Amino acid sequence: MIAGIGIDVVDLARFARSLERSPKLRERLFTEAERGLPVHSLAARFAAKEALIKALGGSHGVRWHDMEIVPDEERNPGFVLHNVVGRQVAERGIARIHVTMSHDAGIASAFVVLERDA
Structure with a gap:
């Protein structure tokens, strides 16, 4: 059973400018393992977050580092959750x-579906 759906879209050029203007933003938004990835990733x-x-x-009580995107064994993206989000x-x-x-075409997007067992 679907318990929640979320979607988000990010303008790549605007996001890149934000990272350039605020160097600490990369550390605030991403875990150490994520930080070295290219801007589009x-x-x-x-x-996705x-x-x-x-x-x-x-987002009550949520911190960006509570959510980490990691590939599974087949290289599909998945979440590793910590703290408030995990709870x-x-x-x-x-x-x-x-x-x-x-x-693609200057846009990054993500779609999330939360599922409960019926």
Whole structure:
């Protein structure tokens, strides 16, 4: 059963300018493992984190490092969750988090579906 859906879109040029203007932003938004990725990958990860927040229904108490995008053994993206976000997901009985990310034509996007067992 679907427990939440979220989507987000990021303008790549605007996101790149934000990272250039505010060097600490990369550290604030991304875990150490994510920080070295190219800007288009960072923008897609930011969109995925925003989409997860939307799927959960809000960002109360959420920190950016509570959500990390990692590839699974087949190189598909997935979340590793920590602290507040991990607790929120567990408390809501979320069994699976589906995430897809893309970047093309100056845009990065992500879509998240939260699923409970029926």
